[in-house]
Amino acid sequence: MITRPQITSYLSEHYGDEAYAELSGYEARGGFEGLRKALRMEPGEIIELVKSAGLRGRGGAGFSAGLKWSFMPSGDDRPKLFVCNGDESEPGSFKDRLIMERGPHQILEGILIGAWAIGASKTYIYIRGEYVESVRRLQQAVDQLYERGYLGRSILRKKGFDHDIVVHSGAGAYICGEETGLLESLEGKKGQPRKKPPFPAQYGAFGLPTTVNNVETFSHVPFILARGVDWFRGIGTEKSPGTTLYGVSGHVERPGLFELPLGTPLREIIEHAGGVRGGRAVKGVIPGGMSMPILPPSDLDVKMADEFLSARGTHLGTGGVMVMDETTCMVRVACVISYFFRDESCGQCTQCREGTGWVNKICERIEAGRGTPADLELLDDVPSIMEGQTICAFADAAAWPIQGLMRHFRGDFETHIAEKKCPFPESFEL
């Protein structure tokens, strides 16, 4: 069991320390200073502060957290809700689990600061069902907060600041990470994403105004309050301040988590993970979780922040870096990826339901040596039909990685078709 990242910074500094997951240990290491500061401020000031800190969401889309908070309607009598997204099921991502297990109070402090800012009376923490340990840790942390007056009525004796937190388990469905799929699931329904508008800020969980943020996003908030905007902006890049927990997996010597500034060059992150196993060469790297298009070795110097990655046709996503060495068959990679999306499509939109099935079938046919040149054209066309036309961004997430593979590794597909077999005997097994 990993207990701390191989490289730490402010977020994960104390993750090796068992006491940090307890309220007393968290307080002893500076915990809840940020909330105390926030409670001396006006809610609107906090929103402005988080906006000017430039904190971007860490759940995949990189949207400004402060701006999202400002969308909550004011002068509306309905109770407002927060949802903390702990569904983390983007393949290649494993940072939120570590935060939930080792720094649960950071998340809760971030939630409370945000709750004061947006006037939310309740937070649901939605955690993927497989993460039983995360559920246990967060429930324990929530119980400790109730005992010590950090939750409930008049929090820290602040009149008018009431808040409750409910820890809620998902039940195994990737699509429940998409925020409106999550809201449906929280309501006790199938996790099928909703058409937008209305957006969650107007009509969220149980029809109430709701803001959804990722686990890691919340965790940065206490540090911004306690240490200030200038400090936060001093880390990372101008457009993407702060650190993140890059998760490096696949063919590296020492896979794991590395807390480094946003904008750290990809090559450096891979070197921190011990480089490619056995001194082999890199064939490709998926930089931000499985939904994000792959990069070729010539792009390894790219800085890992969305403004630089998007110039290379991909995105930071969740910062899950998957490294593939020279033995790797990219058609097999396409088979694994397309199977996942076929399996997890919620089925509401025809392009997504049919498209993911088609793409998977074609990839498997090519890998089996039964592909034709017409299949290549299909792999060019089908993803572009799926993109941008569906109820949620899942169909884009399914199309992008295939487009990336076709862009940079078309040769692998062509060789399979020409030789009528897989030309990579050393590749990982399917």
Added chain:
Amino acid sequence: SGLELDSVLPEIREQIEALFPRYPEKRGALLPAIYLVQAKKGYVDEQDARVLAELFDIKPVEVWEVLSFYNMFYTTPQGRHHVHVCTNLPCSLRGSRSLLKSLESHLGIRCGQTTSDGRITLMHEECLGSCGTAPVMRVDGEYVENLNLDEAKRVLDGLG
């Protein structure tokens, strides 16, 4: 089988009803309620779905839709132990699919099946959020990380 639920229902019913106030509408407690039933009897069948539907004032088919949507809910009896091997990309890159095949032959079943003595149900699973310690399997909810074949067989053989 529904009778089983009926017989545990007084106890579960209280636990379920205690969850209602956590949500603005009680239906929010449906997933947690299904978990409670499943913890008691291992799976949730049509009869159970009818009882739950009544408790939640919804149609049995609505409960059934939820049961079949989520991977972690079971509508048929399962082995005494659940073994889920992750086969997503980071685990595959580190050999999880060959490992799964070896476990299939070790147990004499295919993925998705239960051993004839009802001891183990073997499944594959998508990314478990543990790619830094791949390959990974989940055994009755516990993660076993940095797996190799010998270790995996030892864990399976140790299951009663």
